[in-house]
Amino acid sequence: MGYQFVKSAAAFAEAKEYIPGGVNSPVRSFRGVGGTPPFIARAAGSRLYDIDGNEYIDYVGSWGPMILGHAHPAVTAALQKAVLQGTSYGAPTLLETELAQLIRLAFPSMELVRMVNSGTEATMSVLRLARAYTKRSRIVKFVGCYHGHHDSLLVKAGSGAATLGVPDSPGVPASVAGGTISVPYNDADTLAQVFAQYGEDIAAVIIEPVAGNMGLVPPCEGYLQKVRDITSSYGALLIFDEVMCGFRVAYGGAQALFGIKPDLTCLGKVIGGGLPVGAYGGRRDIMEHIAPAGPVYQAGTLSGNPLAMSAGIATLRTLTADPDMYRKLTGKTAALAVGLRNQAERYGLSLQFHQLGSMFGLFFTDQPVYDYDSATTADTEAFAVYFHTMLENGIYLAPSQFEAGFMSAAHSEADIAATIAASAKAFAKVAERNRTK
Numbered sequence: 197m198g199y200q201f202v203k204s205a206a207a208f209a210e211a212k213e214y215i216p217g218g219v220n221s222p223v224r225s226f227r228g229v230g231g232t233p234p235f236i237a238r239a240a241g242s243r244l245y246d247i248d249g250n251e252y253i254d255y256v257g258s259w260g261p262m263i264l265g266h267a268h269p270a271v272t273a274a275l276q277k278a279v280l281q282g283t284s285y286g287a288p289t290l291l292e293t294e295l296a297q298l299i300r301l302a303f304p305s306m307e308l309v310r311m312v313n314s315g316t317e318a319t320m321s322v323l324r325l326a327r328a329y330t331k332r333s334r335i336v337k338f339v340g341c342y343h344g345h346h347d348s349l350l351v352k353a354g355s356g357a358a359t360l361g362v363p364d365s366p367g368v369p370a371s372v373a374g375g376t377i378s379v380p381y382n383d384a385d386t387l388a389q390v391f392a393q394y395g396e397d398i399a400a401v402i403i404e405p406v407a408g409n410m411g412l413v414p415p416c417e418g419y420l421q422k423v424r425d426i427t428s429s430y431g432a433l434l435i436f437d438e439v440m441c442g443f444r445v446a447y448g449g450a451q452a453l454f455g456i457k458p459d460l461t462c463l464g465k466v467i468g469g470g471l472p473v474g475a476y477g478g479r480r481d482i483m484e485h486i487a488p489a490g491p492v493y494q495a496g497t498l499s500g501n502p503l504a505m506s507a508g509i510a511t512l513r514t515l516t517a518d519p520d521m522y523r524k525l526t527g528k529t530a531a532l533a534v535g536l537r538n539q540a541e542r543y544g545l546s547l548q549f550h551q552l553g554s555m556f557g558l559f560f561t562d563q564p565v566y567d568y569d570s571a572t573t574a575d576t577e578a579f580a581v582y583f584h585t586m587l588e589n590g591i592y593l594a595p596s597q598f599e600a601g602f603m604s605a606a607h608s609e610a611d612i613a614a615t616i617a618a619s620a621k622a623f624a625k626v627a628e629r630n631r632t633k
């Protein structure tokens with residue numbers, strides 16, 4: 197008997213009566229691949245369990261935060277301890293300073309750190325800061341990079357927006373979007389041209405240094421240094437959005453991996469251990485413009501929430517307790533990459549498989565993928581066939597090839613072998629579909 201989604205289908209129908217599209221974030225609806233999203237009942241280690249009783253090896257990891265796996269004992273113990281002491285105070289705690297210290301140890305460029313509640317909030321706040329600090333108005337972003345859903349950055353966005361084909365959402369005022377210039381990722385020449393034209397009015401460049409929201413697209417060699425040089429020469433700030441790749445491609449994120457020092461950095465996901473959190477930080481002279489140290493207003497009732505801080509601290513301390521943690525994460529992800537590539541080759545499929553640290557991405561195209569346009573040469577129908585075959589064989593992937601996959605410390609060699617075996621079946625189906633279409 198294969199996987200059944202009877203209870204999930206009923207739950208989805210009921211959810212649509214109360215929640216727009218039945219979900220609280222569009223990508224969860226499976227709109228890009230079709231079908232019913234499994235409603236999840238619980239998770240442990242590398243596994244998800246849905247309300248129909250199906251079990252999955254999970255490579256979504258709640259879209260990145262679950263680097264230790266689900267319900268890791270260190271995280272659940274920290275949460276159990278914290279919850280008994282109250283869930284929110286709206287007042288300073290020692291936990292906030294402790295997490296800020298851990299973040300600065302990992303990301304020395306973040307001399308001061310402000311906690312917020314999501315990655316969107318971090319990128320939204322950091323743009324206000326950049327505009328205030330530089331007294332300039334324009335922002336540059338990269339086509340296909342996604343920095344959350346606030347107005348200034350929901351312009352040529354990746355993630356759910358690209359998946360759904362609505363890169364510019366209705367409701368984003370033209371006057372706001374007009375202040376954001378979008379340029380292709382991995383193309384330093386176009387960035388230089390934009391600066392030649394608008395450089396005196398560009399407050400900041402915001403970039404996912406490893407683009408995880410158009411699938412996984414790493415920077416070309418030397419590219420980030422060029423972006424750093426261009427921004428510095430015009431006095432614009434360089435903002436690394438490491439919400440996704442921070443603590444993923446290396447403990448110190450892309451800035452440690454590639455040796456580039458941004459002026460400001462945004463974090464989220466891993467630093468909350470699965471609870472809602474975000475953070476931004478950077479050069480002290482810039483961050484001291486944030487209220488109450490300075491005049492740039494930004495606030496939050498739940499910012500620095502003790503549960504989120506506790507889960508984040510437990511996660512970062514567990515990550516550093518094992519000196520071999522990142523070598524193992526990278527090794528497992530590489531083993532998955534090799535296995536998938538071999539299976540794809542066996543079925544005569546041309547795929548682009550990218551991997552960096554514990555992140556990976558897979559594109560059904562024979563073209564090299566280095567930016568949004570090349571990513572969208574990928575065959576989304578082939579991906580949908582692959583995705584559903586994987587799901588029905590117990591492998592839970594992001595329901596879009598324009599989203600990265602994530603390995604966790606909890607994934608075992610047996611999990612990886614099972615994933616490669618399921619991929620053989622899925623690639624066979626894609627090859628069959630290609631023959632008959």
Ligand SMILES: N[C@H](C=O)CCC(=O)O
Pocket residue numbers: 221222223224259342355356409440599
């Ligand atoms: N790519 C998005 C965030 O990282 C996926 C999560 C979402 O949109 O719900």
